[in-house]
Amino acid sequence: xxxxxxxxxxxxxxxxxxxxxxxxxxxxxxxxxxxxxxxxxxxxxxxxxxxxxxxxxxxxxxxxxxxxxxxxxxxxxxxxxxxxxxxxxxxxxxxxxxxxxxxxxxxxxxxxxxxxxxxxxxxxxxxxxxxxxxxxxxxxxxxxxxxxxxxxxxxxxxxxxxxxxxxxxxxxxxxxxxxxxxxxxxxxxxxxxxxxxxxxxxxxxxxxxxxxxxxxxxxxxxxxxxxxxxxxxxxxxxxxxxxxxxxxxxxxxxxxxxxxxxxxxxxxxxxxxxxxxxxxxxxxxxxxxxxxxxxxxxxxxxxxxxxxxxxxxxxxxxxxxxxxxxxxxxxxxxxxxxxxxxxxxxxxxxxxxxxxxxxxxxxxxxxxxxxxxxxxxxxxxxxxxxxxxxxxxxxxxxxxxxxxxxxxxxxxxx
Numbered sequence: 001x002x003x004x005x006x007x008x009x010x011x012x013x014x015x016x017x018x019x020x021x022x023x024x025x026x027x028x029x030x031x032x033x034x035x036x037x038x039x040x041x042x043x044x045x046x047x048x049x050x051x052x053x054x055x056x057x058x059x060x061x062x063x064x065x066x067x068x069x070x071x072x073x074x075x076x077x078x079x080x081x082x083x084x085x086x087x088x089x090x091x092x093x094x095x096x097x098x099x100x101x102x103x104x105x106x107x108x109x110x111x112x113x114x115x116x117x118x119x120x121x122x123x124x125x126x127x128x129x130x131x132x133x134x135x136x137x138x139x140x141x142x143x144x145x146x147x148x149x150x151x152x153x154x155x156x157x158x159x160x161x162x163x164x165x166x167x168x169x170x171x172x173x174x175x176x177x178x179x180x181x182x183x184x185x186x187x188x189x190x191x192x193x194x195x196x197x198x199x200x201x202x203x204x205x206x207x208x209x210x211x212x213x214x215x216x217x218x219x220x221x222x223x224x225x226x227x228x229x230x231x232x233x234x235x236x237x238x239x240x241x242x243x244x245x246x247x248x249x250x251x252x253x254x255x256x257x258x259x260x261x262x263x264x265x266x267x268x269x270x271x272x273x274x275x276x277x278x279x280x281x282x283x284x285x286x287x288x289x290x291x292x293x294x295x296x297x298x299x300x301x302x303x304x305x306x307x308x309x310x311x312x313x314x315x316x317x318x319x320x321x322x323x324x325x326x327x328x329x330x331x332x333x334x335x336x337x338x339x340x341x342x343x344x345x346x347x348x349x350x351x352x353x354x355x356x357x358x359x360x361x362x363x364x365x366x367x368x369x370x371x372x373x374x375x376x377x378x379x380x381x382x383x384x385x386x387x388x389x390x391x392x393x394x395x396x397x398x399x400x401x402x403x404x405x406x407x408x409x410x411x412x413x414x
Contacts, residue, residue, distance in 0.1 A: 004235065008243045018209050022251060025205045029255040032198045033262035036190045045101050056266070059186065062109065063268070066185035069111050073181040073278060078118050079141035081111025085133045113183055117282040121147040125154040145179050152283040159373050165382040166375035173285040173384070183278045187271035187290055191263055192279070195294060196365040198259050199301035203360050204333050206248040206305055207312040211329040213244050214316040214408060237408045241313055241401060248309045256298050264294075280371040285384070293370070300359055300366040300390050307356030307393030308333070310400035317407040337361030349376060349385065356396055359389040366390075 012018055042058035044051055053061055069077055084107040092099050095108065115133075118141055123130045140147065152174050153167075160166040264272065272291025276284050279293075288296060312329050319325035336358040340348045352358035353376065359366040366389055374385040 004239045008239050021205045021209050028201050029258045033259045036194050037266045063185045075142040078114045078144050081115040082141045121151040121282050148282050177287045181275035181277050184270045184274045186268040196367045200360040203305045210244045210312045211325045212322040215319045215325045237405045303393045304359045310397050314400045314404045317404045340364040353388045356393040
């Protein structure tokens with residue numbers, strides 16, 4: 001078995017398509033980790049001339065300006081930011097049009113993340129709409145953390161008004177969120193979204209490597225010869241499955257390490273200590289900072305990736321040729337994202353949960369699930385969607401592996 005496993009690994013890794021996909025995986029990891037920093041822009045005025053900085057230079061400038069807000073998010077910092085907002089709105093009316101760029105940079109930008117979160121939690125309890133900044137008082141700023149808890153209660157009554165169990169569960173989860181929050185400038189939502197894109201790309205490349213594992217030998221007739229040997233059928237099926245999983249795990253581990261090192265080096269390792277609640281929503285239900293969020297996304301992505309590989313192994317075992325297997329594999333990888341974006345609603349949500357690729361993609365990505373308040377009913381139970389997206393692929397892995405072995409062995413008897 002060991003020798004058979006080594007030979008199967010050599011066969012897969014020597015394939016031209018596999019080499020191309022592996023090279024693409026590494027290149028994409030580097031590219032997706034680097035490209036978000038190129039979107040950074042910083043504009044200022046000097047001697048009446050507008051000057052625009054981009055890339056790392058712009059990022060460094062914005063980080064230096066936001067340094068006063070770095071560290072613990074205190075009510076005093078929130079109040080300082082709010083005072084700057086109120087003063088300038090009174091002077092200029094709004095932040096658009098003729099608002100001086102240099103004043104924005106020096107007075108508004110430093111505490112903008114904190115004031116945005118205050119603005120969020122001051123939303124009206126009935127309509128859910130946030131007030132004008134001028135309507136928010138200094139007392140509200142000093143009551144920021146109290147407003148976070150009351151806003152969650154108001155929000156859940158609006159979003160889950162017919163599901164008291166979901167309201168109770170959300171309140172219990174938020175009780176575990178540690179306060180005060182922390183903020184370190186640099187890492188933004190763009191970088192988090194690119195991590196989701198990275199996970200989807202890794203899944204796609206790994207399942208493309210997996211798609212021909214069984215069916216390529218059906219086409220050549222080599223499978224008929226292999227089945228007649230001492231290690232035919234079950235042993236051969238196990239070896240092929242183990243080889244595909246080994247390659248997927250190695251590719252994911254290497255590329256995830258490359259992606260994390262490059263992205264965190266560019267934006268600053270200290271940013272990993274930023275609270276998820278400052279980056280996305282003050283009432284996010286998980287007690288995570290950015291570093292823990294990155295690790296959690298990788299864990300969810302890994303579970304989904306292995307679930308997808310196992311499903312594609314089953315597809316490869318039942319398809320007569322690589323063309324059909326590859327076509328079904330591509331359709332399977334993009335269907336949950338496309339259906340979720342176009343259809344929406346509960347049907348799309350349940351389908352997203354049931355398919356192992358449902359947590360990887362666009363608006364259906366796991367990143368958005370952990371910052372959302374969607375709860376689904378599983379029989380008598382009410383479950384937060386991210387838990388289902390994490391657990392269901394793990395439960396499906398043995399099912400797909402059993403179906404793969406069964407399908408492959410039954411084909412041998414026909």
